[in-house]
Amino acid sequence: VRRAAAVAALAGVAVTALLTWAAWAAHDRNEDRLLEQRAREAAATLGSALPSIQTPLASAAELAQATGGDTAAFERFASRIAGEGKQFRAAALWTSDVDATAPIATVGSIGLVDEPPDVLRGYLQQGVATPQLTVVDLLDRPEPGLGYLFPSTQQPGYLAYAESALSPNRTQQTRQGQAFDNLDFAVYLGGSQDPARLVLATTPQLPIRGRTAQEPVPFGDSSFLLVASPKGSLGGPLMASLPWIIAIAGLAMTALATLAIRRLIDRRSEAENLSHQIEDLYDRQRTIAQTLQRNLLPDRLPQPPGIEVAARYDAGTQGMEIGGDWYDVVEVDDGLLLVIGDVSGRGLGAGATMAELRFSARAYAQEGHAPDVILTKLGNLLDVGEHGHFATVLCARIDMAHRRIELASAGHPGPVLVEGGRARLLPVHAGMPVGVQSGCDYAASSVELAPGATLLAFTDGLYERRGESVDEGLERVRRRVEDHADAALEVLLDQVLAQLVDESDDDTAILGIRWQSPTV
């Protein structure tokens, strides 16, 4: 029982883990993609700085060419771009005669001239030979910087030079709102993360670790390497916390589902208990009804010499409530008085009415009244308008000495008589049921019986079926009785009952008497 809840919990945790992992993987891929994109954008931005360096140098070189190396003109021009607070810290002009290592004009103090002459010459030769920006590595100098050389378009001619300083400690914090403020990045001269060739970084923790993207940035005849890393989540805080949200929500839902399942299981077992209790109560009620019923019916029937008497009662499928069927056999002076009756309806009222009729009939029988008189007297006890019940009653007095039977019926069908293996329905004068009118008169009929005859009286549970006439039902009873005519009386009753009350929801009473055969 607990296992279902445990399985649900495990399944929930597994599904949650899977979803969390999927969300995390998606987030990871997304962050990689965004970082690469941002790094490319940053590299493009860095690359776009090239013209801002190249253009003034190209102009200076052209100016020198056009003025035939007018140093004053160069200095005027260069002082606009170089010096304190300007783009460059210093600028200089060489002729393309690379053996002359001294510049013909300078603005500010240039570090390049401190290089050994052959190194300086090498740079100048490279600058003259390269028809684009030549980057000079001054990163290992006491005042580190970067130099840029640009030649005039006609050669021999001139070579313009500018130097820029690096930020203190080569780090520069990006400010909130600046472009790429959600990135940490470092820029190296060349193609590797060589600490000595660091140009600029936004963080002192180098090299940058964790999720990084590298992007080369061609710059003149050289190149920079941009290494970028996200400061937080590039996809936004929601994307970053989505796996956590899924994990927490999934676990919460799993817990809820597990609780709900446990409650459902508990409820179900409660319902099962209740249903058992209800079944028990029904059983008890059925037992009570049947106990009452048994006590309302005779517990023993008289067995006078020469006559066998037997009876059956079946509560029917509605055995929950007391039925109104009864039978009785009373010993009177010269024989027996048989009564079988059926009070309409079910329940305590029907049972009480039945008991009243039964015990009254006994009293009237013992007073010696004839069957028709007994019925009339019973009719004075019951009023359908008042009690909601009426009763059909068959009353028979048996003269044992003469094998005569005197019958009176209050709306009750006559008995089946078996003689010589043949069964027939004894006709009766059907008088009004008991309880419909007071003071009814009943007509008695009298029949003489053969030795060994069997008489079977019964109530409507035995013959009444929906959708068929009473006569068809009675004929079925007659045939069944005839089928078992040779059986012992008890067996006959059992057989008839078993074969006919099977599908009946009504209660059924059968009363049988048999005269012993004279030959026995």
Add this chain to the structure above:
Amino acid sequence: MAEPDGVTVPSPAQSAPADSAQNGAAPHVIKIIGELDVSNAHRLRALLDDITTPAPTVVIDMSELAFMDSSGLTVMLEAARRGASVVLRQPSPVVRRLVEITGLTDVLRIEGD
């Protein structure tokens, strides 16, 4: 089980006059359709209670009644016991035989008999 049972009350003017309206007024006619048993007899009882007070004649049209058990008889007998004159119109052979064998033809008269 049976189809749902209908208990309808056509207006007196629409129904053929029954044969026992003593004061000349047309009797109430109730038509019951389907099956009348313990599950629905209380509906007929309520109707009969209404229309047989104090004691008029009521005609129960049984032309479309397939089955009736003792619950049905009980409610009609209750009305008869209160003094109502209950007339059964066109009962099926099954219903007619039930009334006959129960010895009730004097109380629940069958129209035309």
